[in-house]
Amino acid sequence: MRKKQAKKRPLLPDPKFNDQLVTRFVNMMMWDGKKSVAFKIFYDAMAIVEEKNQDEEKTALELWKDALSNVMPHVEVRSRRVGGATFQIPNQIRPDRKVSTAMKWLISFSRKRNEKGMAAKLAAEVLAAAKEEGAAVKKRVDTHRMAEANKAFSHFRF
Numbered sequence: 201m202r203k204k205q206a207k208k209r210p211l212l213p214d215p216k217f218n219d220q221l222v223t224r225f226v227n228m229m230m231w232d233g234k235k236s237v238a239f240k241i242f243y244d245a246m247a248i249v250e251e252k253n254q255d256e257e258k259t260a261l262e263l264w265k266d267a268l269s270n271v272m273p274h275v276e277v278r279s280r281r282v283g284g285a286t287f288q289i290p291n292q293i294r295p296d297r298k299v300s301t302a303m304k305w306l307i308s309f310s311r312k313r314n315e316k317g318m319a320a321k322l323a324a325e326v327l328a329a330a331k332e333e334g335a336a337v338k339k340r341v342d343t344h345r346m347a348e349a350n351k352a353f354s355h356f357r358f
Contacts, residue, residue: 211223211224211227214226214239215239216243217261219261221265221268221299222242222261224299224300224303225242225268225303225306225307226238226239226242228300228303228304228307229241229242229307229318229322240319241318241319241322242319242322244317244319244323245318245319245320245322245323245326246260246261246264246323247260247319248319248320248323249263249264249323249326249327252323252327253327263326263327263330264326264330266329266330267306267325267326267327267328267329267330267336268299268302268303268306268329269302270329270330270332270337270340271302271305271306271329271336271337271339271340272298272299272301272302272340273293273298273301273302273340273343273344274292274293274298274344275290275291275292275293275343275344275347276290276291276293276301276343276347277289277290277291277343277346277347277350278291280356282356287350287353287356288346288350288353289350289353289354289356290346290347290348290350290351290353290354302336302340305336305339305340306322306325306326306329306336307322309325309334309335309336309339310322310324310325310326310336312335313325313335
């Protein structure tokens with residue numbers, strides 16, 4: 201190897217929940233380096249989740265974590281050329297990639313929603329994902345379905 205792998209930078213836990221996962225999520229959601237704005241959006245969304253929450257024994261943060269784990273894919277397909285044909289080959293996903301993919305999907309599908317303001321959009325998507333519905337969960341289901349359909353090509357693994 202010419203270059204050694206980049207070091208994982210330690211993330212500071214967020215001020216309110218004291219959780220590194222929240223910071224990672226906010227960093228992904230942030231635009232133009234505006235972290236305080238991103239944190240405000242996230243905390244507002246959590247407040248809305250807390251408000252709309254029917255499940256009394258779960259906090260907003262627990263619901264968000266449930267939503268994240270419901271969106272997390274376990275397998276994905278990767279394209280690979282074999283003798284002129286391109287095959288979609290199902291692959292297991294590394295744990296850190298699972299989490300970041302889930303976060304990306306949750307954020308991008310939140311942005312595409314119709315509510316007013318990002319906090320409301322995020323809250324609605326989190327509540328939907330926690331109940332195993334919504335666009336982000338559908339994306340995970342579709343990804344798994346693709347992998348299942350192409351299981352025959354798994355012997356072409358990298």
